[in-house]
Amino acid sequence: MKQFNNDLGGIMKDSLGQHSSDTSFDSVWKEYLKGKKRTFKSKKLLTVPLVALITFIALCTVGFAGYSIMKNIDKTDDPFVNDSQVIGKWEAVDLVQKAEEFTPDKKAWQGELYLTAFAFIKDGKMLMAAEGRNLSTTTFCWTKDKILNKQEKTSSKYQIKEMNGSTYMFFEWKSGDYTFKNMTPWFYVLKKIDSNDYSNFKIARIEDKTDYPFVDEAQMKGKWCSVDFVKNIDEFKPNEKNWLGDLFLLEMKMEDGGKLTSTTTAESFSGEKISWTKGMILNKIDKTASKCEIKEIDGTKYMFFEWKSGDYTERGMKPFYYVLKKAE
DSSP states (O other), X not given: OOOXXXXXXXXXXXXXXXXXXXXXXXXXXXXXXXXXXXXXXTTTOSOOOHHHHHHHHHHHHTTSHHHHHTSOOOOOOOOXXXXXXXXXXXXXXXXXXXXXXXXXXXXXXXXXXXXXXXXXXGGGOEEXXXXXXXXXXXXXXXXXXXXXXXXXXXXXXXXXXXXXTEEEEEEEEOOHHHHTTOOOOEEEEEXXXXXXXXXXXXXXXXXXOOOOOOOOOGGGOEEXXXXXXXXXXXXXXXXXXXXXXXXXXXXXXXXXXXXXXXXXXXXXEEEEEEEEETTEEEETXXXXXXXXXXXXXXXXXXXXXXXXXXXXXXXXXXXXXXXXXXXX
């Protein structure tokens, strides 16, 4: 019978050892507290080592500073240096643990590839296609020998090789396995398709109908503060934060007549181009109509707001949901 893991570090290792990086510190902490209760009920047969006790007190004192240290943050302010050989479109053909494992005539990765293609544009700009979708804007940019993501704070090396008459790029894939789990990144292998200039590439966009008339709804009025970000509504639990990172949308204030003020980490904005009506938030700038569903959970009202970012408008992905709590 497997012994219950009552060590905080062990619980974190087990939780973060899973394939998904969606493990929250709250859930890890709860597992630790459960272990404490079970140990207490076992008639104190085991004595807590002094070192473990001191470590636990230190963690509490600093507010678990070690948690933030766990995230890898790369330097991403490199100046742009041109590399003419990367300009053009590259399609992903494989994903390998080590670059030397790749052979052009045999695919190593048996599953579907998340990354579909990159288009490198002059001056460091890039387009990206994922999950078989079309090229669209991305947070990635490039400079000689590196692909940078200033939002995720990753700096990935790339290497170009000629193999069997074709040109391949080996690109470090720094996903959550690298940033949160400190794992060595694998390599996407991309094959060069063309050397075209994609500066004026037209991105296909999804545009919603936004000319809905205003319909009043009393329960939507007021101030709503963001508390979580989830893939599906049923994933939300009031006492467990699902989203590990910072929340971009901070709050929304809905007033009479459809007036809406939205505040993000970047800015606060309102006006005729953004408004609300019964069950929806309308954005005439981005041409999105996002559904809002209000639920009362444990006596508190929450709003589940479809977040129609570029993942929806440019990449056709199903929108996630911001969870906002009704302010008193």
